[in-house]
Amino acid sequence: MDFGFTAEQEKFRQEIRAFLDAELPPDWVGYVAPTTGDHIGSREDGWQVFKDIARKLGEKGWLSLFWPKEYGGQSRSYVDYLIFSEEVARRGSPGYNPVAVKMLAPTLIDYGTEEQKERHLKPIAKGQEFWCEGFSEPEAGSDMGSLQMKAVKDNKYFIINGQKTWSTFADYSDWCCLLARSDPHSRRAKGLSFFLVDLSTPGITLRPIENMAGELHFSQIFFEDVRVPKENLVGRENEGWQVAQALLGYERSSIEFVAMVQSMIERLVKYVKATPGMQTIHARDLLAKLAIEAEIGRLINYRIAWLHDKGMATDWHAAMTKLYSTDLFKRAASAAIQLLGLYGQLDKREDIAPLQGWIEHFYLVSFGATIAAGTSEIQKNIIALRGLGLPRG
Ligand SMILES: Cc1cc2nc3c(=O)[nH]c(=O)nc-3n(C[C@H](O)[C@H](O)[C@H](O)COP(=O)(O)OP(=O)(O)OC[C@H]3O[C@@H](n4cnc5c(N)ncnc54)[C@H](O)[C@@H]3O)c2cc1C
Incomplete structure (x- = not known):
């Protein structure tokens, strides 16, 4: 058993980080990823920035990483794709349209006609068609x-x-x-x-x-x-x-929410270090627990990506990642709000909002995360019925 990434994968991660450092506007706050339109609407040039980054990600070949070469993809592993989506989400980067890239494209590859593949896969891979x-x-x-x-x-x-x-x-x-x-x-x-x-x-x-x-x-x-x-x-x-179920299976295998939690922890650690009166036992306790949970979330997501590469992942595995990652995102945002106290509730329009109102924003969107793509209750049903084989009551 090897929990490490290969040297190529580590290099790939660094390449994505360097790309995002170079290409994102210096004042890019990156409120939420995966792409939701939240950060597009929060600035005047938001949509233009989104489209520019999408095209550049397309030129790199990163929007079609795990699709087969015959369909314009890179035939890279799903683990490689997770490295990409983890880094993009960690930075709250624009330019990534998950419905097109990770859900519809693989579904079309499995179920679409040759004409549909020809018509849609190329523009999606180039970051020129959004879904x-x-x-x-x-x-x-x-x-x-x-x-x-x-x-x-x-x-x-x-x-x-x-x-x-x-x-x-x-x-x-x-x-x-x-x-x-x-x-x-x-x-x-x-x-x-x-x-x-x-x-x-x-x-x-x-x-x-x-x-x-x-x-x-x-x-x-x-x-x-x-x-x-x-x-x-x-x-x-x-x-x-059947086609919709295949697409949903791709939707739920997601590391983005864990990446956002990691990013939240990194920012909170900096904030706690720099803010007098914040270096409390409560902060240590809370951040240590979140760090463990984020690590577990990463492991679940990468393990399931690995199972996917071996052809062994099932829909209930996907449900596990969706349930754990979004529940963690919600718990983490709630804990972070508590840590920041009343100031944590200030939004980005307030100059004195800690971390540019970033935590307040995460808190508000975290509820939707556990509802979108099938609520947490529905994920539990999938795991219990299809994974554990429990009978329907
Ligand atoms: C941020 C966000 C983004 C979204 N994006 C999209 C999108 O792009 N495209 C799209 O088509 N939809 C999207 N949705 C919709 C989402 O898929 C639905 O909201 C979700 O499936 C729940 O459906 P509902 O809102 O009708 O709630 P209901 O289905 O009415 O559920 C109400 C409550 O009952 C519970 N419940 C329902 N059935 C069961 C059951 N069998 N067992 C146990 N509990 C149950 C639910 O868990 C929930 O708590 C999005 C939702 C959100 C919040």
Whole structure:
């Protein structure tokens, strides 16, 4: 058993750090990663910075690290990809669109047609095409099988009507991947199809939703008689559930939240060292415990990436990383707020806010992290039922 990284991997990590040092604007605060639009909206040139960094990451080949070479990827390991996403998240870097890079692209490689791969993989790899996910609806969240969006076949098209909600990054995205009911007589997970939808198609309206931190993180998307070409169906008609599950499996294997906790610990340690009166037993106790938990989180994520490289990772492994990493993020943000006392509640607009209001921001977004991509309860169900084999009650 070897817990170390190879010399090439260590070099790769240093290369990413040097790239981010050189390319990020010097005043980049990096509020939250993975990309949510939070830090884009927090500065005037935010979207331009995002696109510039995306293209540069694309030129480096880092947006397609673990995709096979035949599809324009680098055929590198999933562990290498985790090193990349860990470093990007640690710095709160823009330019990385997880829905496209780590979720849709591998799903298209597995289930897409050659035309779909040709059309989308290259622009995603180059950091030139951005995506959002349209699964949730007002009456369908955890229970995705109850979704109502309709897709009716009409000659060369499917006509889509309905509404999606909570779509992260939708107002910056070019495309949305979504599930709709294509068999009107079906129930639950059967009769759903998975589509690629160009968000500039007539009939689509977006309404951004403000998150708890006061930022436009996600959107409602309304579809009225939207004509989606049949070629944009992924996998078989009425069998989109399987495709969506594959995509969700990629979504939940995530180290970003642990990286943000590490970054939080680093900043808090500096702050405690530099601030008179902060070097208390309470600070030592709290930061030591968080450091252990962050280390555990890293180990779980890298081990599962390693299992993925060996073809041994399952959806319940992915659920473990999602559950542990986001719960840790929430616990850590809450502990950090406590450590900073009343000042910790000041936001970035206040000059006297500790760490530029960074902890306050983390605290507010940490709640959503345990809900997005399947709530913590849903992750526990997956681990208990599919991993441990417990019977349904
Ligand atoms: C920050 C953020 C980003 C998001 N981004 C996207 C996105 O990009 N695309 C997208 O499609 N959706 C997105 N979502 C939506 C997210 O997937 C849903 O909010 C989530 O699946 C929960 O659904 P719901 O909100 O309808 O809550 P419900 O499903 O109504 O759940 C309410 C409560 O009941 C619990 N519960 C429900 N069912 C069970 C069960 N079987 N067992 C135990 N407990 C249960 C839940 O854990 C929760 O506590 C995002 C959400 C957030 C917060």
